[in-house]
Amino acid sequence: MISAISLANYAVNGLVEGLLIALPALSLTLVMGIAGFANAATGDYMTVSAYAAVTMQKALAASLLLAAAGALAAGVALALLCHWLVFRPLARRPAVTSLVASIGVALLVRSVLTFFAGHDQQSIQTPLMRAWNFGGLRLLPTDLAVAGVAVGALLAVFALLHGTPIGRQMRAVADNPDLARASGIRARRVMLALWAMAGALCATGGVLYGVKAVIMPDLGWELLIAAFAAMVLGGIGNPGGAVLASVLLGLAQELSVPLVGPSYKIAVAFAALLLVLLARPRGLFGTALAAR
């Protein structure tokens, strides 16, 4: 029997993991809602950003903050570059074309990364801090910081989506592209904003994951299934749903560890995905994002 306290420890860990899944899941669901395809390279944008942070720290002896800024720039630049070179030219073709191309992008990005950076594990240097212990419930200050930054990034994206004109335009395009065009919304600017936002979310996720765990070439790819599952779970194109679903998924993954071991995390995400598709094909939280 597992004690309540160790269960609580798993739950805390699951909460942090869930917030980390939420970042790529939000990126996926926004791209799906607005650009109309599932971007399989989402995870690899995270990986590139994480490596950018490590490189900044190692080669330039940059501070943690500066390294994170560099990673953010790298993530946004990569997402915009892929948009210009690959996804924009494909925008008028069936969504399948973009999906297959995004697999190509994922493989290409990862191969360039491993060619130059190798396959060794890397880590982002953070100040070492001792875990706080509340009667058996262990809290790592690093985890708290990771969760805090993740929540901050998510709130920033929601503020942009709901509080700014460009955010409203993005939601309008997601809701009804034709009506949005007829209302004079310029798709070009919306797409730029979308990919900058998607890249920034991935970059934040990549750096935070690098701070919490180690950095490997398939860091992002490994998170992709979970992020996909969260996107579907939350209802495709529904940002709030994706975040909530990610947290639920993170909790489910961690709480399953005492039962099935840590290796089956992807399987838990996959099982959750199957169950939702069988029971509620439109996701737990209903329909897509809409503009008012």
Added chain:
Amino acid sequence: MASYFVAVATISLIYMLLAMGLNLQYGHTGLINFGHVAFFAAGAYASALLSLAGWPLPASFLAAMIVAALLAWPIGLLALRLADDYLAIVTLGFSETLRIVLQEEGWLTGGVQGLPGIPGLFAGLGPDARGLATLGALALCNAVAFLLLRHLVRSPYGRLIRAIRDDQTAVQALGKSAARPKTRMFMLGAMLAGLAGAFYAHFIAFLSPEQFVPLVTFYVWIAVIIGGAGSMAGAAAGSVLLLAFLEGSRFLRDALPGVSEIQMASVRLAVVGLALILCMLYRPQGLFGRRKG
């Protein structure tokens, strides 16, 4: 040298079976299967484990095809309810989940240590004759599969599945069910992957989960896309091109000093990724295909 060519030909015929299966699913029926490697793995492990348990090889090969098709059945059923993108995600998740199961359930599969000592085909023959006989059996299976599939896609049923690919709603409006043909084609494609897996297991004689990473799926995708999705001969030609590239890159490395084998693996991955992107951008109909993109 001769045995090297036999080995390369064997692997390319195994890929050809895989490509035929995927081409049936994607090229003809429009099902986006990003987890083809799962059915390949299922066939490989099923035949290997059964033959190690004493089953005769013809029976274990048959079982491999059945196991792969049965695994595809629930996913095919699920696929009916899903849009294209969902099926891609579900199959990708399925293949990763299966790989983890193969890795973790060591009592059955040998886990990460792998499964050694899988009996080869035609054990009664000498080493050279055995390789040729295996190649011959594979060529025969490819030929039979090719003829059967060509017959299928040229039949009225073949027109039905292409109609479903192009406009499912229109097919349903005409009073035809899209559900059963889709499930059947998905299972049939998986069955071919299972057969390919059985050949692979008994040819390589050693299985481990890391042979069944998603990259294998995308190798097959490249073969199908380069050949032209929906083109029967294209899938075959694409497999040969793929193997020529994979093997050719080994010789290229010998000519390029200062590039390690691990870096060459990166280069190979880069070429596959780039080829997928360029095909989607410039030739969605493939090198030989005629279908409008």
